Amino acid sequence: xxxxxxxxxxxxxxxxxxxxxxxxxxxxxxxxxxxxxxxxxxxxxxxxxxxxxxxxxxxxxxxxxxxxxxxxxxxxxxxxxxxxxxxxxxxxxxxxxxxxxxxxxxxxxxxxxxxxx
Amino acid sequence: xxxxxxxxxxxxxxxxxxxxxxxxxxxxxxxxxxxxxxxxxxxxxxxxxxxxxxxxxxxxxxxxxxxxxxxxxxxxxxxxxxxxxxxxxxxxxxxxxxxxxxxxxxxxxxxxxx
Numbered sequence: 001x002x003x004x005x006x007x008x009x010x011x012x013x014x015x016x017x018x019x020x021x022x023x024x025x026x027x028x029x030x031x032x033x034x035x036x037x038x039x040x041x042x043x044x045x046x047x048x049x050x051x052x053x054x055x056x057x058x059x060x061x062x063x064x065x066x067x068x069x070x071x072x073x074x075x076x077x078x079x080x081x082x083x084x085x086x087x088x089x090x091x092x093x094x095x096x097x098x099x100x101x102x103x104x105x106x107x108x109x110x111x112x113x114x115x116x117x
Numbered sequence: 118x119x120x121x122x123x124x125x126x127x128x129x130x131x132x133x134x135x136x137x138x139x140x141x142x143x144x145x146x147x148x149x150x151x152x153x154x155x156x157x158x159x160x161x162x163x164x165x166x167x168x169x170x171x172x173x174x175x176x177x178x179x180x181x182x183x184x185x186x187x188x189x190x191x192x193x194x195x196x197x198x199x200x201x202x203x204x205x206x207x208x209x210x211x212x213x214x215x216x217x218x219x220x221x222x223x224x225x226x227x228x229x230x231x
Contacts, residue, residue, distance in 0.1 A: 004160075033218070042223035043206070056218060091160060097217070106151070106219060108160035 004109035006092050012115045018080040021112045024073055025094030033106065034067055034077050035091040043091070049075065050097055082116045089113045119144045121209055123222035130197055131230050138192040138225045140207035145185045149210040151219065152181050152192050154203045161206065165192070197229045 005024040013019055025032045033048040047057040049069045057067070064083070069075040079086055093108040120143045130136050140150070149168050153161040165174045165181040167190070173182040180193040190207055204226045208219040 043208075043221040045218050045220075048218060093161075105163045105166055107163070108153075110160045 004092055004094050004107055006090075006109035006112050008112055009110065010113050010115075012117065013082055014117050015083055016081045017116075018078065019082045019086075019114060019116075021077045021090050021092075021114070023075045023077070023092030023109060025075070025092070026107055027073070029094035029096050029107070030072065031095050031097040031104075032069060032075050033093040034075070035093065035108075037089045037091060037111070038087075046077070046090075079114075082114075084116045087114055087116050119147075119209060119211055119220045121207060121220050121222035123205075123207060123225050125225060126223070127226040127228075129228040129230060132197060132199060134197050134229075135193070135195050136197055136227070138194070138205050138207075138227070140190040140192070140222055142188045142190075142209045142220075144211070145188055147185065147209040147211050148217075150181075150183050150190050151208045151210070152179075152190075153206045153208065155206060155224065156203050164205075194227075197227075199229045199231050202227055202229050 007022045031050045034046040035043050036046055037043045046059045047067045048055055052069045065079055067077045089111045091108050091111045093106045095104045095106045122141045124139050149166055151166045152164045154164050155161045165176055167174045167181055167183040178195040183190045204224040206221050206224040208221040210219050
């Protein structure tokens with residue numbers, strides 16, 4: 001099992017450019033989460049999907065952010081246009097949520113470090 | 118709104134010392150609590166998960182306790198080693214409006230000195 005795979009690992013772009021971050025969850029996991037981590041705010045949940053359907057996007061900061069999950073093995077987080085304050089590490093995480101037991105462990109990817117100049 | 122606080126923000130100890138990391142949360146209506154470890158430049162690794170009906174979980178030199186009524190959890194690390202140096206985050210699992218999510222603290226950065 002290769003774990004949760006994120007790409008790119010590092011992205012440096014200029015303000016106003018479109019940024020697309022990608023995530024491949026663990027095979028068989030049916031919930032996927034996008035988090036953002038900064039020194040000031042810590043880890044913040046942006047959006048989460050269950051069975052490819054967005055369940056909670058209340059953490060998406062503004063309309064410049066969008067996320068999709070076209071199938072069970074792929075998700076994207078897009079920022080358009082990007083701004084310097086979007087600089088952060090973006091994590092994708094997945095878990096199995098077929099039966100609610102409270103014992104479902106969340107597995108994180110290595111993150112995508114975004115720098116917007 | 119659920120808030121998770123971890124104190125101290127940073128901790129430095131000599132090798133071999135036993136230590137306790139603290140986590141507090143404002144709303145006791147949680148369904149689990151998880152402790153994660155994060156190494157610099159890396160993702161989070163789950164260490165222990167305590168369900169709301171449980172009081173503690175153990176894995177090797179790690180022991181995590183949960184007291185829902187007081188809104189507290191502790192992570193006890195026995196006989197600390199330099200390899201334990203990392204940031205430790207706690208997260209509470211809660212349901213809101215039919216969705217389930219984890220709310221994280223900002224972490225405690227642990228340094229174990231040889």
